[in-house]
Amino acid sequence: MVIKSGTIQFKENPSIASTGVVVGPMEKKSTFAESFDVILPLENEKGQTYEQANTHFIEKACKESLRKGHEKLENVDVFIGGDLVNQLSPTNFAARQLAIPFLGVFSACASSVESVILGSLLLESGNATSVLAGASSHHPSVERQFRYPLEYGTQRAGTSQWTVTAAGFALLQKHAKNAPIITHATIGRVIDGGQKNPLFMGAAMAPAARDTIERHLANTNSRMADFDVIMTGDLGKIGLSILKEMFQDENSGVILQDAGAQFYGEDKFFKAGASGAGCSAAVFFSHVFNQLKSGVYKRVLLVATGALLSPLTFQQGETIPCIAHAIECRMEKRG
Amino acid sequence: MDQKQFEKIVDNQTPKTPLFMNMLKAFLVGGIICTIGQLITFFYIRFFPFTEKTAGNPTVATLVFIAMILTGTGLYKKIAQIGGAGSAVPVTGFGNAVISASLEHKTEGYVLGVGGNMFKLAGSVIVFGVLSAFIVALIKTILVKMGVVSW
Numbered sequence: 344m345v346i347k348s349g350t351i352q353f354k355e356n357p358s359i360a361s362t363g364v365v366v367g368p369m370e371k372k373s374t375f376a377e378s379f380d381v382i383l384p385l386e387n388e389k390g391q392t393y394e395q396a397n398t399h400f401i402e403k404a405c406k407e408s409l410r411k412g413h414e415k416l417e418n419v420d421v422f423i424g425g426d427l428v429n430q431l432s433p434t435n436f437a438a439r440q441l442a443i444p445f446l447g448v449f450s451a452c453a454s455s456v457e458s459v460i461l462g463s464l465l466l467e468s469g470n471a472t473s474v475l476a477g478a479s480s481h482h483p484s485v486e487r488q489f490r491y492p493l494e495y496g497t498q499r500a501g502t503s504q505w506t507v508t509a510a511g512f513a514l515l516q517k518h519a520k521n522a523p524i525i526t527h528a529t530i531g532r533v534i535d536g537g538q539k540n541p542l543f544m545g546a547a548m549a550p551a552a553r554d555t556i557e558r559h560l561a562n563t564n565s566r567m568a569d570f571d572v573i574m575t576g577d578l579g580k581i582g583l584s585i586l587k588e589m590f591q592d593e594n595s596g597v598i599l600q601d602a603g604a605q606f607y608g609e610d611k612f613f614k615a616g617a618s619g620a621g622c623s624a625a626v627f628f629s630h631v632f633n634q635l636k637s638g639v640y641k642r643v644l645l646v647a648t649g650a651l652l653s654p655l656t657f658q659q660g661e662t663i664p665c666i667a668h669a670i671e672c673r674m675e676k677r678g
Numbered sequence: 679m680d681q682k683q684f685e686k687i688v689d690n691q692t693p694k695t696p697l698f699m700n701m702l703k704a705f706l707v708g709g710i711i712c713t714i715g716q717l718i719t720f721f722y723i724r725f726f727p728f729t730e731k732t733a734g735n736p737t738v739a740t741l742v743f744i745a746m747i748l749t750g751t752g753l754y755k756k757i758a759q760i761g762g763a764g765s766a767v768p769v770t771g772f773g774n775a776v777i778s779a780s781l782e783h784k785t786e787g788y789v790l791g792v793g794g795n796m797f798k799l800a801g802s803v804i805v806f807g808v809l810s811a812f813i814v815a816l817i818k819t820i821l822v823k824m825g826v827v828s829w
Contacts, residue, residue, distance in 0.1 A: 393785075494755055494774070502693070537681060
């Protein structure tokens with residue numbers, strides 16, 4: 344049911360039955376490393392191209408999610424996912440292996456939450472009973488597409504972020520007790536803050552995150568303090584500070600968090616933090632999911648942020664339009 | 679929130695680039711690379727029949743070869759993170775640009791992949807290098823003809 348433009352209330356409260364998160368070797372350094380299901384020792388196995396490796400990560404995350412949810416692949420009605428490589432090849436190729444009905448989505452790093460929103464809508468309308476939704480990113484495949492060759496010697500600026508190698512997928516099912524539920528979603532608007540620097544995504548994406556969070560709070564009649572945490576996807580350390588300053592809410596200091604800013608802790612090598620569609624997917628579907636399931640968090644807002652640029656548009660001097668999609672998850676009291 | 683307010687927040691939160699330190703590091707790294715190049719030149723003059731004028735070519739080839747090994751082993755990008763322009767401007771930076779692009783596109787085959795993409799980054803160095811050499815030569819030719827300078 345639409346409450347107000349863009350904000351949806353899920354009366355049926357679809358639940359996140361289980362999740363699967365598979366990450367690469369660099370992500371072993373993550374502060375969330377203990378929550379990830381599988382940490383693979385190599386970015387790509389011998390004889391595998393980076394793109395094939397990305398596909399492999401997606402398949403593995405989906406299977407992990409099904410294994411944990413005790414569900415068979417043939418019982419899944421729809422598979423929804425996205426990544427950052429041209430034409431979504433890795434996700435398309437993973438869908439070829441999984442061989443279940445498939446919807447590919449792209450909203451850059453916001454694809455993770457966009458998939459979950461679409462999946463929840465299918466469940467809500469009764470057109471599906473089981474949906475696999477999520478997103479992935481793979482450092483080497485994404486870098487070569489958006490930036491420079493991997494071994495090219497360029498100085499990474501303090502504002503730059505590190506694209507994570509991670510795939511995170513969730514098994515969404517009809518309402519169930521003892522599982523986190525999805526109560527609301529807010530579909531993002533494309534917001535352009537006039538930023539042009541592709542190595543400073545935090546500043547470009549912060550206005551989109553602010554717009555979505557603000558609309559969600561207004562449309563659901565809630566305040567920031569009603570949430571245990573409002574977590575954005577990959578604004579990074581600097582982007583998060585910008586977002587906090589934009590809000591000027593006394594609660595924004597504690598409640599507003601960012602998956603990308605926390606991902607690699609204080610390790611200076613990663614500069615402003617992590618980014619990528621896999622960043623939000625990995626953190627939301629591991630750490631946040633676990634915290635919800637164990638009852639530490641009772642109500643959270645997950646806001647995946649995406650910068651909708653391409654190497655072409657930025658070379659043509661265009662600014663970076665951005666989008667942020669949000670889902671509100673809750674954990675009901677046990678018993 | 680209007681655009682100006684937003685720009686102000688971004689400015690506030692963006693860490694300043696340590697310009698002086700970066701320049702110092704670039705100077706040192708670039709300087710070390712050039713010193714190594716000079717030593718290689720002396721080596722070719724001392725042990726091979728090269729003169730100061732002709733030793734340039736084998737020196738460049740040797741430096742590019744070293745850059746190739748450093749790129750392949752993943753060391754060049756670590757040097758570049760410290761050196762910045764200091765490691766990009768010398769000929770080793772050119773070598774790194776060619777080799778990193780070649781490595782990257784190996785999966786698309788040798789002809790369309792490696793061959794087609796090898797100069798993706800370094801291509802503009804060649805284009806503008808040749809162009810500026812042509813313009814400089816043209817100016818000098820005119821000056822020589824006018825009798826202002828001699829070859």
